[in-house]
Amino acid sequence: MTRTIDTLGKALRHNMLVVATCRDCQRQARFTASDLAKFYGQGRDPHSLKFRCTHCDNRNCKVTIMDNPYDRTPETVVWRPVKIRL
Known part of the structure; x- marks a missing residue:
């Protein structure tokens, strides 16, 4: 059962x-x-997270969940979330 x-x-x-x-x-x-x-906390729904594109500065992003590729290629870049104070 999945x-x-x-x-x-x-x-x-x-x-x-x-x-x-x-x-x-x-x-x-x-x-x-x-x-x-x-x-954000472990109980948060990943599809409710708001992301902003750094290229076109748009907030219209689709969120998906995928398995971690253990054979990482150089093209796989993993970002880290940070809080910015203005």
Whole structure:
């Protein structure tokens, strides 16, 4: 029986990546579920997170969850969330 991963805590237990894809320019940013769970909390739904594209400055992003590729290629870049004070 399969279960959907609806919280960051469940994605954290399976060592998954959260991928934010801009719907306009198709750029992707990948985050580890453990980093996002530390930042937002383990009970947060990953699809409710708001991401902003750094290329076109748009907030229209699609959020998906994927397995962590253990054979990382140089093209796989994992970002870390940070809080910025203005």
